[in-house]
Amino acid sequence: MNINWYPGHMKKTIESIEQSLKLVDFVIVLLDARIPWSSKNPLLDKVIGNKPVLYLLNKADLADDKTTKEWIRSIEENENAVAMEWISVGKTNTKKLIQKAEELLKEKRQKELEKGMAATKLRAMVTGIPNVGKSTFINQISGRKGTKTGNRPGVTKTNQWMRVGELDLLDTPGVLWPKLDPPIRGRHLAFTGSIKDEIMDIETLAFEFIKEAMKNFPEKLYNRYEIQNPLEDPVEIMDAIGKRRGALMRGAEIDYTKVSHIVMDEFRGGQMGRISLEVPLNYEFSES
Ligand SMILES: Nc1nc2c(ncn2[C@@H]2O[C@H](COP(=O)(O)OP(=O)(O)OP(=O)(O)O)[C@@H](O)[C@H]2O)c(=O)[nH]1
Numbered sequence: 001m002n003i004n005w006y007p008g009h010m011k012k013t014i015e016s017i018e019q020s021l022k023l024v025d026f027v028i029v030l031l032d033a034r035i036p037w038s039s040k041n042p043l044l045d046k047v048i049g050n051k052p053v054l055y056l057l058n059k060a061d062l063a064d065d066k067t068t069k070e071w072i073r074s075i076e077e078n079e080n081a082v083a084m085e086w087i088s089v090g091k092t093n094t095k096k097l098i099q100k101a102e103e104l105l106k107e108k109r110q111k112e113l114e115k116g117m118a119a120t121k122l123r124a125m126v127t128g129i130p131n132v133g134k135s136t137f138i139n140q141i142s143g144r145k146g147t148k149t150g151n152r153p154g155v156t157k158t159n160q161w162m163r164v165g166e167l168d169l170l171d172t173p174g175v176l177w178p179k180l181d182p183p184i185r186g187r188h189l190a191f192t193g194s195i196k197d198e199i200m201d202i203e204t205l206a207f208e209f210i211k212e213a214m215k216n217f218p219e220k221l222y223n224r225y226e227i228q229n230p231l232e233d234p235v236e237i238m239d240a241i242g243k244r245r246g247a248l249m250r251g252a253e254i255d256y257t258k259v260s261h262i263v264m265d266e267f268r269g270g271q272m273g274r275i276s277l278e279v280p281l282n283y284e285f286s287e288s
């Protein structure tokens with residue numbers, strides 16, 4: 001299953017990000033903690049160039065805690081960047097965020113000090129793939145619903161400044177890149193909800209997801225759907241889920257579309273448990 005999604009508005013967004021870059025001191029790149037490798041956009045990396053980057057591994061509440069910590073260690077060891085885990089829903093820890101930003105901008109602060117200038121307010125652009133939580137993060141930090149959010153990709157349409165106490169944050173629309181390569185990146189982006197569902201076949205997507213789940217986290221899958229005996233074939237698992245959840249059509253046939261939505265919605269919503277699809281050992285972050 002090859003998935004690509006790069007509509008014209010994303011190209012425009014990349015251009016507007018490039019233009020706005022000179023207005024900011026650093027870039028906050030939101031990654032999805034479940035897929036730090038797949039959610040790192042090579043096109044965005046190119047545009048960001050040498051600007052200091054603070055990676056936030058967002059949706060950490062949905063990812064495996066130990067794996068997220070391993071990712072942070074690995075990113076900070078291999079990249080010239082600062083990284084921290086983040087949860088945009090619920091209580092914020094702005095103080096820690098500012099602390100990390102100051103750590104990142106040590107040199108700038110040092111220069112200001114040497115010139116006898118007062119420390120300037122920090123300005124950052126918030127970027128990332130669609131649906132990763134950029135707007136939710138900005139609303140959380142600002143304590144108000146200043147930007148529109150929604151659980152589907154493509155909610156934010158234009159750049160928007162939010163002034164938040166010590167920080168000025170620029171919200172940007174989510175962007176992907178023309179070729180989601182290798183295909184597993186496209187799949188991981190789709191599983192986690194960053195690709196518009198309408199452009200994909202949901203049944204193939206769920207089939208691929210179940211295949212990966214059987215290999216990498218079978219207990220989570222079996223527990224969720226109370227499957228007693230290990231099954232060989234993803235379709236058998238879909239049948240079992242259909243029966244258990246009553247996703248049936250006339251004549252007691254399995255409604256695979258319904259089963260597929262159940263599986264994808266429940267994974268995305270965290271009902272299967274905290275699951276990291278990517279571990280640093282198998283995915284070379286700095287090479288992507
Ligand atoms: N569980 C969990 N959900 C989150 C977190 N951050 C954001 N979300 C949810 O993710 C969905 C997408 O959030 P948005 O803030 O609209 O994402 P965005 O990156 O601005 O998306 P676009 O504007 O479409 O690019 C919403 O349903 C949020 O509630 C998080 O840390 N944990």
Ligand SMILES: [Mg+2]
Pocket residue numbers: 134135136148149155156172173174
């Ligand atoms: Mg948004």
